[in-house]
Amino acid sequence: MLLNLHVKNLALIEESEVTFGSGLNILSGETGAGKSIIIGSVNLALGGKVSKSMLRENAEFALVELIFSVEHKVQEAALRELEVYPEDGEIIMSRKIYASGRSVCRINSETVSQALMRKVASLLIDIHGQHEHESLLAKRNHMKYLDAYAKRELEAPKAELTKEYEHYTEIRKKLEEASLDAEQQAREISFLQYEIEEIENADLRIGEDEELEEDYRRMSHGRKIMESAAECQELCSEGSDNAADQIGRAVRALHAVSQFDESFAAFSEQLEEIESLFSDFNRDLAGYVSELDFSEEAFQSVEERLNLINHLKAKYGKTIERILQEKQTKEEKLDQLQHYEEYRSELEGTLRNSEATLQHCCETVTDIRKKYAKELSDQTRQALLDLNFLDVQFEMEFGRLDHYTANGWDETRFMISTNPGEPLKPLDAVASGGELSRIMLALKTVLAENDEIETLIFDEIDSGISGRTAQMVAEKIKLTGKNHQIICITHLPQIAAMADHHFLIEKTSSADVTISNIRSLDREESIQELARMLGGVKITDAVLTNAKEMKEMADAVR
Structure with missing residues (x-):
């Protein structure tokens, strides 16, 4: 769980610190107040790309620090495999970015590479950024979601598949290189004999x-x-x-x-x-x-x-x-050429055996994928119904490539029908922007139930939705927050009302400086912020009453 975020000299933030809690953490604020900077700072601390323009003007450096608690044994074991050891059950990840563009990454005060930061981050937190739902339009990403869902059973067979594929391609390459006619063989033998003799002499x-x-x-x-x-x-x-x-x-x-x-x-x-x-x-x-x-x-x-x-x-x-x-x-190569036909015959036999093993690995992986594809589709369909898809069918279609890859021979894509009587069609041919947001949220919540990652960050996953759908999305996020820590940036009051912990991001300006700050809201302040989100500039008594009712209704969602 993400316990604390400390940011200094980053974009509009001079220095700010926020302590997150369990359940649903909501971040809201006016457009342009700096909400995206918070997610950007988390990404930076976790090994993301750095731009010098992200530093505050005239600042010598920027600093982002995250403190995580590690409570799951599976997470702790995975961290230990990376030689990262929690101290008193906590991991402190920080990144200092200098004006020169150089940055220093640290985990528990020990300097590490950005690559290691990203690996550790993948075990602790899952960030869904703005527009990420558009990745659903590329079918090459669909198998990634399936493999993530089936990871526990699929991880070992996939590793074996990758290993066997590398062996298979290596043998194929050797066989291709061993395609010499008699004249080429003679030249190659003569040249090798000359080189060997030169070294021997x-x-x-x-x-x-x-x-x-x-x-x-x-x-x-x-x-x-x-x-x-x-x-x-x-x-x-x-x-x-x-x-x-x-x-x-x-x-x-x-x-x-x-x-x-x-x-x-x-x-x-x-x-x-x-x-x-x-x-x-x-x-x-x-x-x-x-x-x-x-x-x-x-x-x-x-x-x-x-x-x-x-x-x-x-x-x-x-x-x-x-x-x-x-x-x-x-x-050794000379010996192969001097016994060329035997060598090629041996390679061909090895290739046949390797291909048979590779084919078995592909079949095993495909069987596992198809088993979990049914589960993933059924659970995603149910999640979509919970997100106000009135009549939806959701399946995963399998095809087969005409060649082997390190990932097997499967070709998959999501198929969906959102209206009664309509046939299933590829996701990119049917879904609108708002529907994609909900489909992504459905997938994320289903995957979260099968993953050890405790913290999920949603950056405006509610784009393109409103009304009753927004309320159902809010309830889904709230329920997911019962088993995971959710940090959600939102502009919808229906989602903000569900907050277990509500934070406001504000921008203040003076004659020569603009600063963004983040602060925790108590219940009354949270209701005021809901009223602002509902009513805009002028908050009337009616809007305030509506905000209170919305908060009370959210309290009833358990």
Whole structure:
């Protein structure tokens, strides 16, 4: 359930906070007061697209924060699969949008990607925006609603179907690529043999390139290394007045007086250790210098070997490991070509087996879909009757594609008849705008009963309806709110009257600034807002009485 929404510096909102309750939460207000900004801010917090124009003018950033309570074990388990863990039963989702266009998403104070925000949001909330009902006109969306309804039983078979389809397409691709005539085969075999031989002749050893690069660096700076080593020897041990001689004299000087002062004895011991270490250093340096031998021939050999390896890297892979892996791949392909007919025959057999498995997966998915299509159609029809469709028939028609897809071979669409005696027709050929709104509401309420998502947001789902139909839509939303949290933006008083929690969005203007605010209404304030929605600018006693009666009638809907 969505507990709290906090918005700062977004469009007309300077800073606003609202605490939602269970049941039906209604948001109302004058046209242009900023109702859509509230839904927009929720969408932003849940990973939606950002436009810099959404920030308040001169603001450095905008912030949207949502606090959800997670009460269902299924929801909690799904969140844990995404490595999102509720803290004290709550999830805090926030998004900070900077004037530069950059945004930072966080869940429980941990920075996350927008993709993860959207995945988490899909488990917690379902938003039905303005004009979304028009998506019903595209039959490609109809199966999405069916699959969402049948998700519990369909999820595993669909995953298996997708996996098998990917395997099937992979085998088909290999078989298509294995369509070579004798001449092409010979060319391909010759080329593969050449490449394999080229790698084999190189006699590569893993780690060899790193050793060669180190040798190359040392050899390419050989003269400077020799000069520096010789200079170091001169200063340390070979030149007149060298460091070794001076340390030796210092040791003897301290040793001569150490018997007269214990402090000098300690100094003498330290310096003797230094002299010993320095002697070891000079001995090691002399050994290193004696072995220095940078011949032009050795340098050229290292350079040529490096050039060969780098040529192979450019051709076959960026590392020796990848070059050797590529050689193995080419050897396998060569073996296939040298036994071409056997390889094709094996692929064809594998493809037949894969297709048989894929066909079985498609049949399983289709059977499940058809079973749940009947349930979804019956429940949607009943919901439509509840929404003032006087005589309605609603079914789902199935067709079959002439090819496989990752979603099976089904082609589905909703069919409806809204008048007695009329045949069923495709939804897009029959439904008006107001009817589409009600059909979408019917589907949403039916789906909600089969889903773990607790919070539903309706943004003006009442468009195109009025009168008795509006009253029945209001009652349907109210009843859905008994088992789900509903947040509904509406301009209809019939729906607003049903509110368990009523919020007013107001816009105030001064000489240089316009601000939208949202505040909770008590019962009397809610009745005043209903009167405004009923009567417009002038609220008469009759309108106010009507608003009170409407609220009392709404109280009776249980």
